[in-house]
Amino acid sequence: MTATAGETTPQVRRPRVRLGALGPVLALVLLMILGTALNGSFLSLGNLSNIVARSSFIGLIAIGATFVITSGGLDLSVGSMAAFSAGMMIIIINGAVPSLGTGWTVVGLGIVAGLAIGSVAGAANGFLVTAGRIEPFIVTLGTLGIFRALITFLANGGTLNLNMAAADTYSPLYSGKIFDIPVPIIIFAVVAIVAEIVLRRTTFGRHIAAIGSNEQVARYSAIKVDRVRLMTYVLQGFLVGGAAVLYVPKFGSANSSTAVLWELQAIAAVIIGGTMLKGGFGRIWGTVVGVIILELIGNILNLQSLISPYLNQAFQGAIIVVAVLLQRGRKMAN
Amino acid sequence: MSNTNGAAGLPVLSANRISKSFGEIPVLFSIDFDVRAGEVHAIIGENGAGKSTLMKILSGFEQPTSGTITYDGKTVRLPPNGEAETLGIVLIHQELNLAEHLRVVDSIFLGREISRGGLMDVRQMHEKAQALLDTLHVRIDPNARIGTLSVAEKQMVEIAKAISRDARVLIMDEPTAVLSMDETQTLFEQIQRLTQRGVAIVFISHKLDEVMRLSDRVTVLRDGQLIATVAASVLTPDTAAQMMVGRELSNLYPPKHEPDVDAPLVLSVKHLQAAGVDDISFDLRKGEILGFAGLVGSGRTAVAEAVVGLTHRYTGEIEVRGQPVHFAGVAQSVATGLAYMTKDRKGKGLLTNMGLRPNLTLLTLTRHLKGIFLDTASETRALERAVRRFDIRARDPSVRAGQLSGGNQQKLMLGKTMESEPEIVIMDEPTRGIDVGTKQQIYHIIAALAAEGKSIVLVSSELQEVIGLSHRVIVMRLGRIVGELEGDQITEEQIVRHQMGIEGRAAA
Numbered sequence: 001m002t003a004t005a006g007e008t009t010p011q012v013r014r015p016r017v018r019l020g021a022l023g024p025v026l027a028l029v030l031l032m033i034l035g036t037a038l039n040g041s042f043l044s045l046g047n048l049s050n051i052v053a054r055s056s057f058i059g060l061i062a063i064g065a066t067f068v069i070t071s072g073g074l075d076l077s078v079g080s081m082a083a084f085s086a087g088m089m090i091i092i093i094n095g096a097v098p099s100l101g102t103g104w105t106v107v108g109l110g111i112v113a114g115l116a117i118g119s120v121a122g123a124a125n126g127f128l129v130t131a132g133r134i135e136p137f138i139v140t141l142g143t144l145g146i147f148r149a150l151i152t153f154l155a156n157g158g159t160l161n162l163n164m165a166a167a168d169t170y171s172p173l174y175s176g177k178i179f180d181i182p183v184p185i186i187i188f189a190v191v192a193i194v195a196e197i198v199l200r201r202t203t204f205g206r207h208i209a210a211i212g213s214n215e216q217v218a219r220y221s222a223i224k225v226d227r228v229r230l231m232t233y234v235l236q237g238f239l240v241g242g243a244a245v246l247y248v249p250k251f252g253s254a255n256s257s258t259a260v261l262w263e264l265q266a267i268a269a270v271i272i273g274g275t276m277l278k279g280g281f282g283r284i285w286g287t288v289v290g291v292i293i294l295e296l297i298g299n300i301l302n303l304q305s306l307i308s309p310y311l312n313q314a315f316q317g318a319i320i321v322v323a324v325l326l327q328r329g330r331k332m333a334n
Numbered sequence: 335m336s337n338t339n340g341a342a343g344l345p346v347l348s349a350n351r352i353s354k355s356f357g358e359i360p361v362l363f364s365i366d367f368d369v370r371a372g373e374v375h376a377i378i379g380e381n382g383a384g385k386s387t388l389m390k391i392l393s394g395f396e397q398p399t400s401g402t403i404t405y406d407g408k409t410v411r412l413p414p415n416g417e418a419e420t421l422g423i424v425l426i427h428q429e430l431n432l433a434e435h436l437r438v439v440d441s442i443f444l445g446r447e448i449s450r451g452g453l454m455d456v457r458q459m460h461e462k463a464q465a466l467l468d469t470l471h472v473r474i475d476p477n478a479r480i481g482t483l484s485v486a487e488k489q490m491v492e493i494a495k496a497i498s499r500d501a502r503v504l505i506m507d508e509p510t511a512v513l514s515m516d517e518t519q520t521l522f523e524q525i526q527r528l529t530q531r532g533v534a535i536v537f538i539s540h541k542l543d544e545v546m547r548l549s550d551r552v553t554v555l556r557d558g559q560l561i562a563t564v565a566a567s568v569l570t571p572d573t574a575a576q577m578m579v580g581r582e583l584s585n586l587y588p589p590k591h592e593p594d595v596d597a598p599l600v601l602s603v604k605h606l607q608a609a610g611v612d613d614i615s616f617d618l619r620k621g622e623i624l625g626f627a628g629l630v631g632s633g634r635t636a637v638a639e640a641v642v643g644l645t646h647r648y649t650g651e652i653e654v655r656g657q658p659v660h661f662a663g664v665a666q667s668v669a670t671g672l673a674y675m676t677k678d679r680k681g682k683g684l685l686t687n688m689g690l691r692p693n694l695t696l697l698t699l700t701r702h703l704k705g706i707f708l709d710t711a712s713e714t715r716a717l718e719r720a721v722r723r724f725d726i727r728a729r730d731p732s733v734r735a736g737q738l739s740g741g742n743q744q745k746l747m748l749g750k751t752m753e754s755e756p757e758i759v760i761m762d763e764p765t766r767g768i769d770v771g772t773k774q775q776i777y778h779i780i781a782a783l784a785a786e787g788k789s790i791v792l793v794s795s796e797l798q799e800v801i802g803l804s805h806r807v808i809v810m811r812l813g814r815i816v817g818e819l820e821g822d823q824i825t826e827e828q829i830v831r832h833q834m835g836i837e838g839r840a841a842a
Contacts, residue, residue: 197707201707201708201710202706202707202708203699203700203703203708206692206696206699206708207699209688209692210685210688210692210696213685213686213687213688214681214682214685214686216678216681216682217681217682217683217684217685217696218696219644219663219664219682220644220664220674220676220682220683221664221696221697221750222663222664222665222668222697223665223696224663224665280685280687280688281687
């Protein structure tokens with residue numbers, strides 16, 4: 001406005017405390033208070049580290065989803081894709097045991113295969129979205145069905161079990177500890193930190209936000225829109241593979257009900273964290289807080305007897321809707 | 335236009351000592367304004383002068399902080415969100431509010447569908463829509479989808495819609511900004527018909543000649559203050575501009591330096607064919623400003639976008655500094671020193687919900703890297719430089735680009751384009767919808783760039799601007815070049831004759 005047009009010199013930016021930015025943290029604190037009220041041992045180190053470790057699968061997937069959603073995309077296939085990747089890993093490891101034994105060589109092969117399969121599956125989604133010019137909602141709804149059918153087919157309607165000896169070699173990746181910190185927590189933390197840096201401090205991250213904000217502007221600003229979009233889906237696939245890499249040592253098996261509705265949990269975590277569903281703005285730390293919030297809710301439901309824990313996913317569904325409502329309210333207030 | 339209704343003295347709608355603040359920022363100071371039946375009352379002023387806010391208050395979209403609104407002699411509180419339409423006060427937004435997928439008839443009766451026995455009476459709505467369009471003398475099929483109409487036709491649909499609601503006050507926000515001369519003429523005829531029926535028109539425009547021609551009275555706002563309300567007949571473009579800016583604008587256009595006819599060719603386009611582009615050939619010399627005139631839709635933007643590789647080129651050659659080039663996208667053209675600045679600020683130019691810094695550096699992000707990481711300090715320095723160089727005025731540096739006034743958005747976009755240090759810049763409508771003070775600044779920047787040895791293609795629908803800045807002017811019509819004017823030939827009359835097809839190569 002002209003009335004203030006005189007103030008042109010850029011000044012040091014005042015850090016503004018916004019409720020919107022701190023909302024997720026506030027919710028986290030409230031849940032912790034609630035949990036402690038229900039059970040005195042809730043805040044014990046053991047329980048908390050257990051919660052974070054269990055949230056690491058969804059955590060990795062939700063970090064990938066943050067990239068996809070920030071760019072204005074969506075990936076509904078992540079749950080099925082995780083189950084498919086886990087199943088393929090088990091088949092590959094079991095198949096390699098006779099020739100390569102049950103040591104880390106075989107497990108390493110499985111891990112590489114899991115990450116590669118996830119990346120390729122993500123690339124397929126990304127390719128259909130960019131080159132095929134199909135709505136991401138439709139593409140990933142389709143691949144959701146395809147991956148789910150493939151895991152059922154591979155398991156022949158039953159369950160794929162990991163070779164016991166290989167499972168013994170592999171299991172420390174989930175249950176082990178380094179400096180007393182569970183390995184999955186370390187992996188989750190490292191991935192989150194790297195992802196936050198990528199999103200905030202690299203041209204790739206800036207381009208993702210630009211595309212999510214306005215694809216036309218991005219195209220007119222010399223950004224290779226299709227390539228960046230494709231990369232977000234590949235990254236999502238890679239991190240789904242990562243989730244499978246952590247899942248297999250914990251459960252040692254995969255079947256048609258593996259990772260069902262993980263997409264709901266991952267997308268809910270992203271939205272709770274403050275990433276805009278319509279794209280243009282995303283934050284990884286928010287997603288991490290969102291993932292932990294969802295795990296806390298599940299944990300708290302198990303601690304009390306008033307509400308059935310079977311309603312857990314109803315809470316997650318409701319949270320997505322409420323979070324998006326809040327995002328819209330904030331936008332209108334601006 | 336003569337005052338068609340001098341006798342009707344009483345105002346239909348008036349604002350009395352209206353003030354408005356957004357938070358702590360005052361934007362209107364005790365404004366008195368009224369419009370009479372059958373009158374066209376124009377509001378002019380620079381961007382940020384408070385015109386849009388005043389209009390929104392007059393139509394109920396905003397409530398005044400203090401002061402009153404009188405409608406039909408009674409003090410009223412207008413209902414929000416366009417509900418004032420039911421009272422007969424209709425605001426036609428600059429970005430027309432029509433759903434692209436609906437048909438014309440559905441749009442006209444949207445929210446007021448005629449029904450019989452619980453079902454919509456399709457036939458009656460169709461007949462009424464046809465009758466409405468007939469009274470406006472426009473040939474639009476009521477069954478056509480809005481998305482298939484031109485901007486001018488959409489505007490006519492908006493007007494038909496307003497009439498169907500028995501509008502007594504019609505408020506139009508820059509209705510001619512995106513219209514060609516023909517379309518503007520049609521719009522003015524409509525406005526005249528409406529005033530003859532006693533409709534009061536409030537009209538915002540940046541085009542002073544239109545304001546003089548169309549309005550009975552003119553109100554000038556500056557910095558939220560009412561400067562004057564005068565009869566249009568006593569106003570000249572100079573006095574109007576002076577009142578808007580508060581200073582004299584004698585040197586709106588900088589002096590032209592002599593073009594150097596021996597300067598090397600920097601851009602050469604030969605027989606270019608692309609969508610909407612038919613056999614275009616032209617040369618551009620170092621330090622030259624080459625104007626592209628023509629009506630809206632004559633293919634000027636299509637030429638620019640085909641040259642920089644935004645759209646597919648069918649055939650033809652393009653040479654930059656003698657080297658044949660074939661750009662597959664903006665990245666390549668920018669790397670060669672050829673930049674294109676779009677005319678669509680909000681749709682294609684700026685990320686309106688992001689800050690100034692990411693907008694400025696978006697095109698040239700790789701220049702702000704430290705290793706593999708973005709160097710935000712270097713970006714901030716770039717923004718500080720651009721703010722000084724292009725006089726970008728923001729409340730504070732953390733505002734989002736969408737919150738800037740149109741003029742400052744344009745300057746930010748200019749800064750973004752110039753960040754790539756291009757040798758050749760294609761500027762598409764660089765002053766569309768911005769105030770005269772900022773226009774003057776941009777004209778001087780363009781001339782200074784040319785004087786530095788940059789070469790500029792200036793695409794503009796404002797003839798004065800093309801004439802005032804260009805060394806040479808190419809006139810386009812229906813995707814083809816129909817004339818090339820130099821020196822003394824560059825006159826308004828010559829350009830108009832060419833662009834209307836009265837004279838020129840393709841006219842035969």
